[in-house]
Amino acid sequence: MNDKIAMVDIFLMGKRYTVPETLTIIDAMEYAGYQLVRGCGCRAGFCGACATVYRMAGDYELKVGLACQTKVEDGMYLAQIPFFPGRKANFNLEDIKPSTAHFTQLYPEVYRCLGCSSCSKVCPQDIDVMQYIAYIQRGDFEKAADISFDCLMCGLCVSRCPANIVHYNAALTARRLYGRYIAKPDPFLVERAKAIEEGKLDAEIDELVAADDEKLQELYNTREIEK
Amino acid sequence: MAYTPQLLELMKKVEETRPSRVGVNFPRMSQEERRDVLEKFHPDYIEDGFRKIKVGVDKGTRLPTEMADVFESWSRLRDVDLDLNAPPDYDVDVLIIGGGGAGASAALDAHAAGADVLIATKLRFGDANTMMAQGGIQAADKENDTPAIHYLDVMGGGRLENVPELARALVMDAPLVIKWLEDMGTMFDKKEDGTMITIHGGGTSRKRMHAARDYTGAEIMRTLRDEVINKGLTVIEFSPAVEVILDNEGRAAGAVLYNLETEQYQIARAKTVIIATGGSGRLHYRGFPTSNHYGATADGLVMGYRAGAKTIYADSIQYHPTGGAYPPQLLGLLVTEKTRGLGATPLNINGEQFVYHLETRDVESSAIIRECAERGLGVPLPTGITAVWLDSPLIELTHGEGTVERQLPAMMRQFQRFDVDIRKVPMLIYPTLHYQNGGLLIDENGHSSVENLYVAGEAAGGIHGTNRLMGNSLLDIIVFGRRAGRDAAAKSKDMPVPEKLNLDHLASYHRELEETGAADDRIGPILLPHYTHR
Ligand SMILES: Cc1cc2nc3c(=O)[nH]c(=O)nc-3n(C[C@H](O)[C@H](O)[C@H](O)COP(=O)(O)OP(=O)(O)OC[C@H]3O[C@@H](n4cnc5c(N)ncnc54)[C@H](O)[C@@H]3O)c2cc1C
Ligand code: SF4
Ligand code: SF4
Ligand code: FES
Numbered sequence: 001m002n003d004k005i006a007m008v009d010i011f012l013m014g015k016r017y018t019v020p021e022t023l024t025i026i027d028a029m030e031y032a033g034y035q036l037v038r039g040c041g042c043r044a045g046f047c048g049a050c051a052t053v054y055r056m057a058g059d060y061e062l063k064v065g066l067a068c069q070t071k072v073e074d075g076m077y078l079a080q081i082p083f084f085p086g087r088k089a090n091f092n093l094e095d096i097k098p099s100t101a102h103f104t105q106l107y108p109e110v111y112r113c114l115g116c117s118s119c120s121k122v123c124p125q126d127i128d129v130m131q132y133i134a135y136i137q138r139g140d141f142e143k144a145a146d147i148s149f150d151c152l153m154c155g156l157c158v159s160r161c162p163a164n165i166v167h168y169n170a171a172l173t174a175r176r177l178y179g180r181y182i183a184k185p186d187p188f189l190v191e192r193a194k195a196i197e198e199g200k201l202d203a204e205i206d207e208l209v210a211a212d213d214e215k216l217q218e219l220y221n222t223r224e225i226e227k
Numbered sequence: 228m229a230y231t232p233q234l235l236e237l238m239k240k241v242e243e244t245r246p247s248r249v250g251v252n253f254p255r256m257s258q259e260e261r262r263d264v265l266e267k268f269h270p271d272y273i274e275d276g277f278r279k280i281k282v283g284v285d286k287g288t289r290l291p292t293e294m295a296d297v298f299e300s301w302s303r304l305r306d307v308d309l310d311l312n313a314p315p316d317y318d319v320d321v322l323i324i325g326g327g328g329a330g331a332s333a334a335l336d337a338h339a340a341g342a343d344v345l346i347a348t349k350l351r352f353g354d355a356n357t358m359m360a361q362g363g364i365q366a367a368d369k370e371n372d373t374p375a376i377h378y379l380d381v382m383g384g385g386r387l388e389n390v391p392e393l394a395r396a397l398v399m400d401a402p403l404v405i406k407w408l409e410d411m412g413t414m415f416d417k418k419e420d421g422t423m424i425t426i427h428g429g430g431t432s433r434k435r436m437h438a439a440r441d442y443t444g445a446e447i448m449r450t451l452r453d454e455v456i457n458k459g460l461t462v463i464e465f466s467p468a469v470e471v472i473l474d475n476e477g478r479a480a481g482a483v484l485y486n487l488e489t490e491q492y493q494i495a496r497a498k499t500v501i502i503a504t505g506g507s508g509r510l511h512y513r514g515f516p517t518s519n520h521y522g523a524t525a526d527g528l529v530m531g532y533r534a535g536a537k538t539i540y541a542d543s544i545q546y547h548p549t550g551g552a553y554p555p556q557l558l559g560l561l562v563t564e565k566t567r568g569l570g571a572t573p574l575n576i577n578g579e580q581f582v583y584h585l586e587t588r589d590v591e592s593s594a595i596i597r598e599c600a601e602r603g604l605g606v607p608l609p610t611g612i613t614a615v616w617l618d619s620p621l622i623e624l625t626h627g628e629g630t631v632e633r634q635l636p637a638m639m640r641q642f643q644r645f646d647v648d649i650r651k652v653p654m655l656i657y658p659t660l661h662y663q664n665g666g667l668l669i670d671e672n673g674h675s676s677v678e679n680l681y682v683a684g685e686a687a688g689g690i691h692g693t694n695r696l697m698g699n700s701l702l703d704i705i706v707f708g709r710r711a712g713r714d715a716a717a718k719s720k721d722m723p724v725p726e727k728l729n730l731d732h733l734a735s736y737h738r739e740l741e742e743t744g745a746a747d748d749r750i751g752p753i754l755l756p757h758y759t760h761r
Contacts, residue, residue, distance in 0.1 A: 024556050030759050041350055041521055046445055047351075047445075069641070070644075092457065093411065093412060125640070149414065149442070150636060150640075177412065184417070186368065186405075192402045205373075205399060208382075217387060219379055223376070223379055226371065226427070
């Protein structure tokens with residue numbers, strides 16, 4: 001142990017451990033001796049596995065964060081929420097359209113938002129969650145898709161919502177609707193896919209596959225590079 | 228501000244030289260210079276990090292020491308009694324081991340082909356390297372590009388060591404994969420008229436890198452996962468496979484699963500098995516930090532190898548040139564290649580660029596290691612390691628204000644969480660253990676050298692030779708995931724339910740371990756890394 005590093009006291013589900021202050025919550029739990037099974041995925045702020053609630057000693061405010069993206073602080077009382085039983089509506093993307101009528105059938109609770117803003121306050125990605133719910137209500141799937149894009153599906157918003165809305169699943173559906181129906185398909189991609197399926201590009205590639213290493217290396221070294 | 232006064236002082240050099248560097252391209256290395264820096268500084272060439280494996284089908288093959296350690300280990304089932312021929316807990320056509328991008332793609336296409344599918348995965352469905360990919364996915368879908376041009380980049384990048392048929396499948400399926408994802412509503416970056424926005428990546432000769440902001444892998448993974456759930460396919464989480472089961476003719480016939488929470492074993496019988504367990508960064512080769520997710524422990528390689536599957540280039544490991552080095556909470560974390568794609572350049576302690584910023588990853592990493600180790604021009608950090616600068620403020624000087632927030636939101640947020648504003652101050656980086664170039668050998672359909680055993684994704688080898696280019700991995704997991712899924716489904720169709728399930732291959736593997744004394748007291752696959760004993 002490097003004794004230059006300051007130590008802090010944290011409380012894992014109420015139990016005290018002394019850990020170096022430079023650690024993230026995940027690292028600190030391991031430092032304390034936990035073998036993590038749940039509550040730990042990417043360890044880099046991408047997967048949403050590590051939602052954590054905490055409170056600082058002497059303070060009443062309940063805070064939330066991602067355990068892999070939050071440094072420990074002295075007097076932190078914390079517990080992980082490794083699983084949240086949020087509902088997902090199953091759908092066949094080809095059978096629905098970006099319309100309020102369809103969305104109501106999948107997620108009727110979205111239209112019961114009370115406007116309390118609890119969801120926006122807790123989001124570790126600083127997403128205006130209440131706003132994307134509002135966009136969905138208005139049928140503006142493009143804006144909902146845009147501002148919800150960075151959602152990690154960590155579930156923290158859901159844990160605080162008095163209207164029982166499962167924001168992240170609603171947002172994912174909105175994004176898939178946007179991607180499928182509102183964003184235009186790439187025109188050339190369709191053409192290219194067709195050409196490949198019809199075998200029109202086979203000859204060119206087969207020639208390269210058959211080429212010997214010397215030839216390939218030469219082609220590689222002299223290939224033109226797009227500016 | 229997270230940087231110490233000493234670092235801020237050093238940073239002034241970067242600021243001083245910046246105006247003279249804007250818009251100036253550092254020369255690329257010649258082939259000879261590349262070879263030289265690789266041979267002297269790339270960890271793949273440093274012999275004492277490797278040893279020859281003493282057991283199994285590839286006996287005598289060179290592996291990184293830490294990988295050889297898990298290969299040469301006792302099965303978790305050595306002292307476990309299991310009745311493999313009692314009615315199994317699960318009975319399916321296609322068993323998919325691993326719920327990342329390769330596993331999910333395999334499941335969707337196997338299901339579409341009419342097979343009964345089961346996914347068993349170690350953590351949550353989608354807790355995977357796929358979720359973490361930021362930069363992008365390659366495909367030749369522009370008029371100035373063709374799969375053949377893509378092929379040349381793949382082969383040249385892979386030092387012509389790729390299996391040509393696999394590289395061919397990769398590039399030819401690529402536009403089809405993008406189309407498949409687009410049809411599922413994946414939100415790629417596009418222009419108003421629908422045209423995909425594509426940029427360069429290290430080693431590309433055309434701008435063919437498609438992205439979904441800098442959450443490309445996450446966007447793909449959550450779409451695939453949503454679709455798997457929509458289709459009602461069975462997924463069991465926190466239940467890693469620990470061994471592949473074979474039938475009496477030595478064909479794959481299922482796997483033993485281990486419930487991490489109840490600590491019970493379960494039997495999944497299957498006509499075909501697809502290993503899609505991803506990479507091995509958490510083995511921390513040569514003590515390197517890693518960009519990989521928590522479950523990247525080479526389990527699939529170990530299980531597959533014991534069952535008799537051959538490996539290819541398993542000793543070829545990719546170190547990503549730009550891993551986070553400081554602040555310490557970001558150690559090992561990937562700084563996406565897109566950061567360099569947008570114009571950020573590596574600089575030494577004097578604020579001078581020392582390598583072209585878009586060399587292939589192996590060359591770029593080796594040049595950074597050389598700058599620190601041989602030339603002594605790295606930036607010393609308070610944590611005791613050395614690093615180099617990555618001049619991220621160049622990005623907005625070239626592309627205008629707002630570019631970082633728009634193009635690199637994940638990167639910006641991650642550094643901001645630890646008080647570093649990458650728009651204003653350069654990052655501190657050092658190579659991080661990133662990707663397993665090789666793996667278990669497959670054919671164009673993802674079939675391994677063991678009958679009815681398939682491998683897809685990062686666990687498979689041969690596609691990328693000994694150096695994968697950015698954006699070709701997200702591509703390969705879907706190309707070969709789908710191919711394996713389809714072929715496994717087709718094969719299962721006219722196959723009877725496997726009989727006489729057994730683990731005899733473990734007995735003979737154990738005998739070899741005993742004879743050579745290779746295993747010591749190690750048990751594998753390790754399933755979860757152990758960080759508790761710091
Ligand atoms: C930080 C980062 C950034 C990257 N960026 C890019 C990029 O921009 N472009 C690109 O092309 N590539 C990129 N890559 C590489 C690419 O993301 C991966 O190679 C690819 O996603 C691997 O996919 P996979 O499905 O094979 O494995 P994974 O996505 O890792 O999935 C494997 C799954 O198997 C599970 N598993 C492991 N062991 C077992 C077991 N014993 N039993 C059951 N399940 C098990 C794991 O938990 C995991 O869910 C990046 C990788 C990382 C780590
Ligand atoms: S929107 Fe909800 S689920 Fe998504 S990141 Fe924010 S809090 Fe987590
Ligand atoms: S927490 Fe629920 S009710 Fe409150 S604003 Fe958010 S969605 Fe609406
Ligand atoms: S472990 Fe994935 S977000 Fe924290």
